[in-house]
Amino acid sequence: xxxxxxxxxxxxxxxxxxxxxxxxxxxxxxxxxxxxxxxxxxxxxxxxxxxxxxxxxxxxxxxxxxxxxxxxxxxxxxxxxxxxxxxxxxxxxxxxxxxxxxxxxxxxxxxxxxxxxxxxxxxxxxxxxxxxxxxxxxxxxxxxxxxxxxxxxxxxxxxxxxxxxxxxxxxxxxxxxxxxxxxxxxxxxxxxxxxxxxxxxxx
Amino acid sequence: xxxxxxxxxxxxxxxxxxxxxxxxxxxxxxxxxxxxxxxxxxxxxxxxxxxxxxxxxxxxxxxxxxxxxxxxxxxxxxxxxxxxxxxxxxxxxxxxxxxxxxxxxxxxxxxxxxxxxxxxx
Numbered sequence: 001x002x003x004x005x006x007x008x009x010x011x012x013x014x015x016x017x018x019x020x021x022x023x024x025x026x027x028x029x030x031x032x033x034x035x036x037x038x039x040x041x042x043x044x045x046x047x048x049x050x051x052x053x054x055x056x057x058x059x060x061x062x063x064x065x066x067x068x069x070x071x072x073x074x075x076x077x078x079x080x081x082x083x084x085x086x087x088x089x090x091x092x093x094x095x096x097x098x099x100x101x102x103x104x105x106x107x108x109x110x111x112x113x114x115x116x117x118x119x120x121x122x123x124x125x126x127x128x129x130x131x132x133x134x135x136x137x138x139x140x141x142x143x144x145x146x147x148x149x150x151x152x153x154x155x156x157x158x159x160x161x162x163x164x165x166x167x168x169x170x171x172x173x174x175x176x177x178x179x180x181x182x183x184x185x186x187x188x189x190x191x192x193x194x195x196x197x198x199x200x201x202x203x
Numbered sequence: 204x205x206x207x208x209x210x211x212x213x214x215x216x217x218x219x220x221x222x223x224x225x226x227x228x229x230x231x232x233x234x235x236x237x238x239x240x241x242x243x244x245x246x247x248x249x250x251x252x253x254x255x256x257x258x259x260x261x262x263x264x265x266x267x268x269x270x271x272x273x274x275x276x277x278x279x280x281x282x283x284x285x286x287x288x289x290x291x292x293x294x295x296x297x298x299x300x301x302x303x304x305x306x307x308x309x310x311x312x313x314x315x316x317x318x319x320x321x322x323x324x
Contacts, residue, residue: 020318034247
């Protein structure tokens with residue numbers, strides 16, 4: 001076995017220094033990639049998708065818009081709870097500190113667009129414009145995933161873009177399709193990408 | 204990611220031909236210094252254990268390239284590799300050994316020392 005004792009080239013210290021900086025940057029980027037890798041939960045996404053499909057079925061039975069909204073708000077809380085639990089679990093399994101690493105960054109960047117979405121929901125509900133909610137929810141969630149997943153493996157922002165695209169279509173589609181769009185996005189897209197992430201990127 | 208970038212000067216310089224040094228510069232760990240191996244060690248330092256396929260996905264490496272360099276790190280005692288079966292599919296899992304983590308930290312220390320030296324007036 002060769003001994004790991006190669007001498008650094010005693011050339012220009014400045015050139016060596018910038019080389020060392022390059023290497024440090026390379027290490028940092030690699031480590032960031034490595035930890036974002038496990039920050040985004042796949043199976044958790046599948047569970048969130050399943051709960052959304054359930055909510056979609058329930059919300060078809062709703063008799064008033066308020067009931068419909070109540071069901072989806074409950075689903076939002078449930079999905080957030082599942083998501084946080086899944087991220088925690090995945091971070092713990094990979095020995096990544098949850099509140100210091102990419103998992104924290106993912107949660108933080110995710111939460112800003114989601115809070116904006118909650119405010120928009122409140123405003124639209126008060127204005128009696130609930131027909132825009134499905135499109136906006138998909139759009140806001142997509143934005144959250146794109147920004148939150150900007151440093152993660154590429155499939156995460158791609159999933160976000162999928163949600164944004166679906167939301168945009170939903171905004172201009174007939175009002176009566178709203179629940180179907182929600183089912184397709186929060187159910188379908190979430191499950192498909194959840195399975196892909198879980199299969200390729202460890203759970 | 205610049206995993207396949209050309210080997211740096213530091214590494215390709217043969218030891219014997221090095222001219223006398225003016226200032227003490229740290230010795231860089233050659234096992235870790237190579238780009239692909241540095242990527243493997245950095246990845247496992249941040250996230251361990253990872254399976255062969257997970258490592259491959261994170262690094263964007265080919266099977267051959269990854270296994271050659273992983274073996275080299277294993278021989279140096281920096282990497283531990285465990286083989287198991289997940290159902291019928293063989294699964295190889297890599298983790299950094301305590302020795303590997305120490306070597307990685309030492310390497311980081313050397314880089315920092317190089318940066319400090321360069322910044323001296």
